[in-house]
Amino acid sequence: MQVCNNVLITHRYEKRHVNGPESLYLVGGLLVTFSILASRVSAKVGMPLLPLFLGIGMLAGEDGLGIEFHNYALANVISQLGLAIILFDGGLRTRMKTFRVGLRPALSLATLGVFLTSGLTGLVAMWIFGLSPLEGLLVGAIVGSTDAAAVFSMVSGAGIKLNERVGATLEIESGTNDPMAIFLTIMLSEMLIGSLGSPIATIFMFVQQFGIGLAFGIGFGWLFGRLLKWLELAPGLYSLLAVALGVVLFSITNMLGGSGFLAIYLAGLLIGNMRGRHLEFILPVNDGLAWLSQIGLFITLGLLVTPSAMFDYAVPAAVVALALIFVARPLAVVLCLRPFFGFRWKELTFISWVGLRGAVPIVLAIVPVITGVENSALYFNVAFFVVLISLLLQGTTLAPLARWLKIVVPEGVTPLRRRLLDVLPDDNYEMFIYRIDSKRVEDIPLRMLRFPSGSTIAALFRDRQMIHPKGSTRLRHDDLACVIGISDDLPALNKLFDGEARLRQEREFYGAFTLEGDAPMRDVADAYGLTLSESERDRTLGEFIAHRVGGYPVVGDDIDWHGIHWVVNEVDGNRVIRVGLRLH
Amino acid sequence: MLKAPASVNTLMTLDQILPPERTLFDVTGGSKKRVLEFFSTFIAQNTPSLDSQEVFSRLIGRERLGSTGVGNGVAIPHARSPHCRQPMASFLRLAEPVDFDAIDGEPVDLVFVLLVPEAAEDAHLALLAQVAELLNSADTRTALRNAESQHQLYDTMVNAIHHLSAQA
Numbered sequence: 001m002q003v004c005n006n007v008l009i010t011h012r013y014e015k016r017h018v019n020g021p022e023s024l025y026l027v028g029g030l031l032v033t034f035s036i037l038a039s040r041v042s043a044k045v046g047m048p049l050l051p052l053f054l055g056i057g058m059l060a061g062e063d064g065l066g067i068e069f070h071n072y073a074l075a076n077v078i079s080q081l082g083l084a085i086i087l088f089d090g091g092l093r094t095r096m097k098t099f100r101v102g103l104r105p106a107l108s109l110a111t112l113g114v115f116l117t118s119g120l121t122g123l124v125a126m127w128i129f130g131l132s133p134l135e136g137l138l139v140g141a142i143v144g145s146t147d148a149a150a151v152f153s154m155v156s157g158a159g160i161k162l163n164e165r166v167g168a169t170l171e172i173e174s175g176t177n178d179p180m181a182i183f184l185t186i187m188l189s190e191m192l193i194g195s196l197g198s199p200i201a202t203i204f205m206f207v208q209q210f211g212i213g214l215a216f217g218i219g220f221g222w223l224f225g226r227l228l229k230w231l232e233l234a235p236g237l238y239s240l241l242a243v244a245l246g247v248v249l250f251s252i253t254n255m256l257g258g259s260g261f262l263a264i265y266l267a268g269l270l271i272g273n274m275r276g277r278h279l280e281f282i283l284p285v286n287d288g289l290a291w292l293s294q295i296g297l298f299i300t301l302g303l304l305v306t307p308s309a310m311f312d313y314a315v316p317a318a319v320v321a322l323a324l325i326f327v328a329r330p331l332a333v334v335l336c337l338r339p340f341f342g343f344r345w346k347e348l349t350f351i352s353w354v355g356l357r358g359a360v361p362i363v364l365a366i367v368p369v370i371t372g373v374e375n376s377a378l379y380f381n382v383a384f385f386v387v388l389i390s391l392l393l394q395g396t397t398l399a400p401l402a403r404w405l406k407i408v409v410p411e412g413v414t415p416l417r418r419r420l421l422d423v424l425p426d427d428n429y430e431m432f433i434y435r436i437d438s439k440r441v442e443d444i445p446l447r448m449l450r451f452p453s454g455s456t457i458a459a460l461f462r463d464r465q466m467i468h469p470k471g472s473t474r475l476r477h478d479d480l481a482c483v484i485g486i487s488d489d490l491p492a493l494n495k496l497f498d499g500e501a502r503l504r505q506e507r508e509f510y511g512a513f514t515l516e517g518d519a520p521m522r523d524v525a526d527a528y529g530l531t532l533s534e535s536e537r538d539r540t541l542g543e544f545i546a547h548r549v550g551g552y553p554v555v556g557d558d559i560d561w562h563g564i565h566w567v568v569n570e571v572d573g574n575r576v577i578r579v580g581l582r583l584h
Numbered sequence: 585m586l587k588a589p590a591s592v593n594t595l596m597t598l599d600q601i602l603p604p605e606r607t608l609f610d611v612t613g614g615s616k617k618r619v620l621e622f623f624s625t626f627i628a629q630n631t632p633s634l635d636s637q638e639v640f641s642r643l644i645g646r647e648r649l650g651s652t653g654v655g656n657g658v659a660i661p662h663a664r665s666p667h668c669r670q671p672m673a674s675f676l677r678l679a680e681p682v683d684f685d686a687i688d689g690e691p692v693d694l695v696f697v698l699l700v701p702e703a704a705e706d707a708h709l710a711l712l713a714q715v716a717e718l719l720n721s722a723d724t725r726t727a728l729r730n731a732e733s734q735h736q737l738y739d740t741m742v743n744a745i746h747h748l749s750a751q752a
Contacts, residue, residue: 563709
C-alpha cells in the first residue's frame with residue numbers, strides 16, 4: 001500500500017466532473033446512513049456491529065464501489081479525534097462506584113498487562129514476519145490494548161449482566177489501557193526512525209506523558225464538571241460544550257507532551273460522576289457522537305485497506321491474531337491478576353477472552369505510516385486482521401461463554417425509563433416507568449402494595465389512556481406505571497415490580513434460603529452443623545464469606561462449603577448484607 | 585445383608601417423614617412467633633422425646649439468622665435438635681396469613697417445618713432442598729391453598745411429593 005497524500009475521496013469524482021464538495025457530503029452521508037441502518041439488521045441477526053462498519057467501508061473502497069482513499073494524514077486526523085471522543089464517552093459512562101472492585105486489577109492490566117500482551121505478541125510477529133525486535137514489538141504495541149466501546153457494545157448487546165468484579169475490571173481496563181498502548185507505539189515508531197535516543201529520554205517521555213495526562217485530566221475534568229453543573233444553558237448546548245472542552249483539553253495536553261487520551265478519559269470520568277441535570281443532556285448526545293466516531297473510524301479503515309493487496313498477509317496475520325487471543329492475552333491476564341487479586345479461574349478465563357481489539361489498533365496502525373517507519377503497510381494490514389479476527393471470534397462468543405462459565409448474575413426488573421424530575425435544584429426525585437408484568441401486583445388495590453415510603457404512582461397508562469390512580473385502582477398486565485420517588489427507592493421498587501419468572505431465576509441462582517450478613521458465624525454453624533476453626537467462630541457470616549472470596553465481595557460470588565453453595569446476594573461496599581444458600 | 589446407614593438416608597423421602605397427623609389444617613396464626621410456639625408445643629406432644637422450649641428456641645434462633653420465609657407465602661422453618669433421632673416434618677396451613685419477614689415481604693400461610701438430628705448429614709440438606717423445590721411450584725401452592733379439609737390437604741401434599749420424586 002502506498003502513501004499518497006493528495007488523493008482525497010473527491011479525486012475520482014472530480015475527474016468525472018462532479019463539482020464541489022457535494023459528492024463528498026453525499027458519499028459521507030450515505031456511508032453513515034447505511035452503517036446505522038445496517039446496525040438494526042445486525043442487531044436482529046446477532047452479527048457484531050463493528051466488523052459490519054468495516055465491511056461497508058471496504059465495499060465502498062477501491063476494490064468495491066471504487067472510492068480511492070489513501071490519505072493517511074486525513075485518516076490520522078479523523079481517527080485521533082474519533083478515539084478521543086470514544087474515550088471521553090467511556091469515561092462519562094464509568095461509575096466511580098465500580099472502582100471498589102475494579103480499579104486495582106484494571107490498572108494492573110492497563111499497565112503491566114499491555115506490556116506483557118504487546119511483548120508476547122511482538123515476539124510472535126517477529127518470528128512470523130522475520131522482523132527486528134523493535135519492529136516486532138511495534139506490531140505488538142499496536143494491537144496491545146483492548147477496546148472499551150467494542151467490549152461494552154458486545155457485552156450489553158448480548159443482554160447479559162456480568163458480576164461486578166468482572167464487569168468493572170473489563171470496563172476500567174478498556175478505558176485506561178489505551179494511553180499505554182499509544183505511548184508504546186509512538187515510542188517504538190520514533191525509535192525505529194531514530195528520533196528517540198537514550199533510555200533516559202524514553203523514561204522522561206513516559207513520565208511526561210502520564211504525569212501531564214493524569215494531572216490535566218483530573219484537574220480540568222473536575223473544573224469542567226463544576227462548570228457544566230453550574231452553567232444554565234439550552235439543553236442541546238451542554239453536550240457540545242462538554243465535547244468542546246474535552247477536545248481543548250485533549251489538544252493542550254498533547255501539545256505539552258502529555259497523553260491527551262488519558263486526560264480526556266479522566267475528564268469524562270469526572271464529569272460523568274457529578275450527578276445533575278446536565279448529565280441527562282450530555283449522555284445521549286455523547287453516545288451518538290461515540291457511535292459516529294466508531295462508524296467513522298471503521299469506515300475509514302475499510303476505505304484505507306486494499307483487500308486485493310492483503311491476501312499475502314492473511315495467513316501470518318491470522319497467526320499473530322490467534323497467538324494474541326490464545327497465548328499472549330491469557331498469559332498477561334493470569335500474570336497480572338492471579339497473584340494479586342481474588343479472581344477465580346472462570347473469571348480469569350472470561351477476562352482473557354474479552355480482550356477485544358477495536359478502534360485503537362486502527363488508529364495506532366496509522367502512526368507508523370505517518371511517522372514514516374519503513375514497511376509501514378505491514379503494521380496496517382496486521383492490525384486490520386487482528387481487529388477483524390478478534391471481533392468476529394471473540395465478539396460473537398462472549399455471551400455464550402459468560403453463561404457457560406456462570407459469571408452472569410440474574411437481572412431483576414428495571415424501569416423501562418427513568419428521568420430526573422428537575423423540579424427543585426439538587427433534588428434527586430426521579431420518575432420511573434415500569435411495565436406491569438407480575439402476578440404479584442396485578443389485580444391488587446394500589447393501597448395494598450408495599451411502596452417505599454415517599455414514592456407514589458403518579459399516573460397509569462392502560463390501552464393508551466391515562467388513568468388517575470386511586471387507592472382502589474388495580475394494576476393490570478401491560479399497564480405502564482409512572483412512579484415518582486428518589487433514587488434510593490429504586491431497589492425496593494424493582495423488587496416490588498419483579499415478575500415471577502425473574503424471581504424464580506433469582507431463587508435458582510441464590511438458593512431458596514437467605515441469611516443475614518451480620519449473623520454470627522457460630523450460630524450459622526450451630527444451625528447447619530458446620531465445623532469452624534476458633535478464629536472463624538468470632539466472625540459474622542458476611543465477614544467469613546468476604547474473606548473467603550478475597551476481601552472484595554460482589555453480588556454473585558459463591559463458595560462451596562459443607563455441601564452448601566453460599567452465594568453473595570447483596571453487598572454494601574465491601575460488606576456482605578445477605579447470603580443465599582443453594583442446597584443442590 | 586444390612587444396608588449402610590447412608591443409603592437408608594438417601595432413600596428417605598418427604599412423605600416418609602410427614603405422617604397425616606403432622607399435617608395441620610387451618611392453624612390460627614397471629615404472628616410468626618405464635619406460629620412457631622404453636623408448632624413447638626404440638627410437636628412435643630406428638631413426640632415425647634422432644635422438649636417444646638428447646639425446639640422453639642432452636643427454630644427462633646434460626647430465624648434470627650435470616651427469615652425462612654422463602655417468598656410466595658411459604659415459610660420453611662428448620663432446625664437441628666439433639667433429641668431428634670429421625671428427620672421429622674410437619675406442615676401447617678394457616679387460617680390467616682401472618683407476617684414472616686419473608687424475602688419478598690409477602691405474608692405467609694403455608695408453613696413446612698423440618699427438624700433433623702444433630703449429626704450433620706448431607707441427606708438432611710437434601711430433604712430441605714426437596715421441601716424448597718416442592719413449594720416452589722405455583723400449582724402445588726394453589727392446590728394446597730384450595731384444599732378444604734385436613735384430609736384433602738394431606739392428600740394434596742403427598743401427591744405433590746410423589747409428583748416431585750417422579751420428576752427427579
